[in-house]
Amino acid sequence: MSALFTSVQFADRVSEQSLTELLSATIQTNPAALMLHCADDVSLDLALIEAFLQSQHIPIFGGIFPGLLFAGEVKNTGVLLAGVSQNVHIELLSNLSTLSSPKFTLTPQLLSCPSMMVLVDGLARNIDPCLQHLFNQVGHSIRVVGGGAGSLSFKQKPCLFTNQGLSQDAMLLVGMSNQLELAIAHGWQKLAGPYLANQVDGNVVEQLNFQPALEVYQQVIEHHSGLKFSEHEFFAIAKTYPFGIERLDDDVLVRDPITCEQNHMVCVGKIPDNTMLYILHGEADNLISASVNAVQEVLSEYSASHTFYDGFLFDCISRQLFLEDRFVEELQGISSTVNENQAIIGVLVLGEIASGAAGSINFHNKTAVTVLSCKQSKTTGTKAITGLQSN
16 A cells, blocks of 8 residues: 555644544554644644654654645644654754755755655745755655645744754655655636736845836736725735746746735745746636646546555645635545545645646645655656646
């Protein structure tokens, strides 16, 4: 068997009793490691969680996320504990935001793993340079997948778990012995552009086509939507109109504008200097069908050489906020495609991480990344499906 998990347990409250009960049930399945995820909640007792982490005698990893995915539902409170079936190797990179340039070197143990789960403080700076440095070392030899932990309040705080306790402003590298395939999809469509992002500062877009970025963006969105930014919260409108970075493979990498400062726009994830940006637009039907079809295509294309078992979903929190009540359709569609008898588990994240078909390890926004555990007879490439259309 090459199932990713030996068992999956959930409790709607994080308490000493619930953690003890979940651990007891999980240990009975003889896991090689533990994966622990908590939903971000004002009542979360970080001292309790840290004590629990430090008391474990087998490897444990995980984080705090805006939401958990369990039993076909979004869980805004609670804890998810899964037993990992095969050995893992865990390393923590600290102080991401203060790095002038990434210089970490992966250990031989990590480099020998076929797959890697990367969990990162989603509010840290330098995520993209760290992922590029990671790719420079692993290339196409290791399948990389993960997401950004943290709070929808966008206030940075401890959000990553290891046996040593809680960490913030860090990146967690979990080398895994399981074979994984990835289905990557977003379904957003081009609405306007491209525009030259001639002035940017990391994740802040300051100018488009040599004009204040917010003014250009507002003009397009207000004309298309009929809504006025002066009458609504910025993100209430912007969640429907992300940016898309044009790439050489004719795909776009989605960037989520989450707030504005003066005439500048703050995004989740870096915007390269002098890149070409599209303004995108989404319809719920397109987003849902893209994510489900991506999984179907991976299963169909690799069915002759793979036996698929279970899965895990990294889905963007702002994607869930956009789909609202229809997000459950995406969960149900992906779950029934992966395993009609068992709902897929996962987390809502602040940015999604995945090896791309065209090369590097990408930091996505507003994207669904489905992880498929499998046993394969030969090496195959990542199937990256975006469902992108042009108006």
